[in-house]
């Protein structure tokens with residue numbers, strides 16, 4: 001349990017004179033190419049969406065049914081913020097209508113990823129443009145997400161029917177990122193029920209998903225009848241006792257976002273504990289292997305996990321006092337990760353239907369999206385670049 005977890009020390013890193021400025025310039029230089037890629041993909045996807053990950057370098061085009069479709073919407077909102085170009089906003093607003101239809105017809109909505117889906121589409125629309133329809137749709141999505149809340153053990157079940165014995169009572173670290181939808185629903189709808197469920201879930205994740213060494217289980221089972229904790233295991237990681245890189249990245253960012261909504265300082269501390277564990281296991285070029293237990297340099301990278309980590313570290317920099325001993329290291333790691341992504345992982349010969357951030361892994365053992373671009377990698381790359389050069393108002 002996290003009361004007794006070990007927070008590893010990290011070796012201090014300092015930004016050299018002019019380094020911050022040079023990386024900002026590199027980001028600004030890269031942005032026109034990235035926006036051009038978003039333009040090409042807007043034409044390619046039309047009113048449909050990219051699949052979760054590319055196949056042989058190109059996104060299959062799908063209807064609004066995957067858990068990942070809003071990462072494309074999120075890219076459009078960011079592109080609009082960068083450029084002010086109306087076409088991005090219009091397409092993102094068409095997506096909002098698509099997400100409205102999806103929740104009204106309950107089309108592929110029986111999972112916890114409604115948070116990812118409705119934060120980046122409808123909450124973003126409401127925050128950026130005051131879109132009232134989007135606000136109403138987000139509230140509906142939060143209500144559907146609440147159906148997955150198990151009162152006795154206080155968690156939101158990730159996958160499957162609530163009475164499916166293989167999935168019952170399973171929470172996963174990724175869910176930390178789905179909880180902002182519930183806090184937002186309480187804020188905009190005035191009913192505290194959503195926030196209370198989110199607070200309960202994050203407390204159970206804090207207690208059980210984090211191991212004593214500051215690593216995380218990918219998934220953890222609770223007994224829905226007694227409320228007792230059962231056991232942790234993995235779905236996408238290397239092994240049950242390894243630390244799946246993207247899960248750890250969801251943890252760093254997700255505990256931090258939950259801190260922002262609850263003010264619970266233990267979550268801020270936990271985010272740093274997970275970050276330190278992650279940073280201490282980075283290869284030289286700062287882009288992690290797909291599991292933090294891997295050390296063989298021939299292992300596949302998961303650049304998407306590094307993009308998520310960079311966003312989380314930049315948010316930590318915002319939250320920590322300037323005197324905090326690790327603050328500058330977090331900033332240095334985040335900015336240098338961004339630099340490495342732009343130098344070695346950005347798709348610089350982009351064609352319509354391709355992704356932005358190369359060399360991610362969706363599910364290594366399932367052989368899905370291995371060494372491909374993925375929808376969230378592209379989104380978090382753009383979020384990280386935006387965070388690095390502006391005081392971005394978060395969609396989360």
Ligand code: GLY
Pocket residue numbers: 174236246362
């Ligand atoms: N949330 C699922 C994944 O990160 O693959």
